[in-house]
Amino acid sequence: MQIKINHIAKMEGHTGFMASVIHGDVRSAKLEVQEGIRLIEGVLIGRHYVDMPIIAQRICGICPVVHNLTSIKALENAMGVTVTPETEKLRSVMELGQFIHSHALHLFFLSLADFLDMDNDIQLISTYPEETKIAVRLREFGMSIVKVIGGRVIHPMNNEVGGFKKAPDAEALRKIVENSEAILQDALALGEFFRTIKIPDFQRKTEYIALGKKGEYAIYAGDIISSEGLHIGVDKFENNFQELQKQKEVIKRVEHEGKSYMTGAIARINLNRDKLNPQASAYLDSLGFVFPDYNPFHNILAQMVEVIHCVEETSRKLKEILQSDLEKVVTQPYEVAEGVGVAAVEAPRGTLYYHVEVDGNGYIKNANIITPTAQVLANLEDDIADYIKQIIDLEDGTRQKKLRAFIRAYDPCISCAVH
């Protein structure tokens, strides 16, 4: 039997799905990525480094912030540029804003309808007007953070190698802090709503990978850690994780020691949940998950936990930033130098990795970008091969719906994965 889905909507990018099942045995389960190639790494070669964040962040319209941050960090590491602690902190808040608006989009507007058995969001919006308003408010809060710090929500331009082109408006930051109290209540209310959603039961053991940092729920910085005990510096990433391209395919899957693994919200919650902020931690407890938690559908609830965490974290960090001298985030003069730099930041969908080589005049010699969706694709396919067994006897239409819901719960970003 062939199971074929031509096109999966309500996710970023273009992909279909194909599986082959013979006498109940799943022979293959494969995402058929239909995205065109843009060759972002290729076009960067030979260009001046200042163009890199501008070009690289255009890999993705949902998560440009994390591409902006990671490319700048990799360039700074390559050239030995150091930035002030104030700059680091402000950048980390920008990523919190990115998490909040990306997660709110996915968990409410992209995935939720699947668990309420609805086909489109127009229906969702009219059935749940109050919850919709909350989700919109959460998104707008996240977007306002990116806008105030980065200058714009999609493809921000204020952040650059060495710091920020200009300091953010203190009054606007204060407003975000003021809003955060009401937004936290919104996030908790939406969390309660999500607690009532019936989530399918499915478990498959895998390895979880994320950044890990002492004393902090790692998002902007950390080492690479895993549920199997791996703990390495980011500079060892390419020694431990292998990109693999199959003939005629535009996506490079990534493996760890020959096996698939998982990254993203569910991986972070599994690895770093003891470092969540109080309200996020209490909400996670209320969900009653048993750890290690291997249900990929729980990714949506893990994102909800992170939205709560990020709202708390934004408020805490912005209060600290407002106590410091904001002008310290403005770019200071630095030397352009030859070098190799790597960096990793947690994107909403998992660990994003950049590698860049710069020559003595600041021109890029080589670039490699490994995105979260490329990393989880093999894991998604392994999961589905297992999940199909559970739903094999369902009628064709229902089975398709379940598969679409499963793939969307992963929150794949195909534009990122192909770039």
Place this chain on the structure above:
Amino acid sequence: MEENIKKPRVAIVSLTSCEGCQFALLDLGEKFIEFATQVELVDFRLIEDEEDDGRELDLVLVEGNPVTEANLKTLQSLRKRSKLLVALGNCAAMGGVPEIKNYHEGVNTIKHVYKYIHGINNPEIREIDNFVKVDFTFPGCPITGEEFLQYIPFLLRGEIPTIPDQPVCVECRAAGNRCLLLDKKPCFGPMIQGGCGAVCPTSRMTCQGCRGLRPTGNVKAMRAALKNMISDHEFENIAEIFGLRDDIEAREKETK
């Protein structure tokens, strides 16, 4: 259902792209929801997972580059089905960042990225108006949400609006910014189509022309103004980022 018959049938379709222009629409929040209820959204993959019925359309908004064969087929069939076809953003209108490869290693750029290149669609990047007639363009990388709201009512009535021919500088001055050119920063603002709210110069980022040349934009004067700041080579480099370089070359040929 009678009400549905009167509503304009609209599709918002993404070819190869970052989908940022679609997100710029979604990011309008309640204002976008209001727009979505005024029309019959036949195809907007970000919010619905239903098959497009394939019938006639009043308006289609196309984002991205035709890179794959499927992209090209989609584009051509949308043109056949729709009364109006509108380019949504810089990639569709000007080629976007993927077009950078055209100016350098062209299709060979792929060798830096992939080991196996056989069977992968890898054309030179060409703007959608090379393949189909484009009735209107929402410029920018990404598009400006407020500008979308300003002009979409015209398009829904079947009219083609005109964006006023004014440089980015008008809004930049109105925002109270110090001119970047005074600080010897190579800003393309004077020759570029305004309407973005001068969002980049407001962040002290030079305009790199993602919205394209304005109708009376003077490339010669711009080159002269930047002569002491950057070399010709650097000028071309900046113009490559958003696919502006070929438009500049075409304009210079015209005015010679």
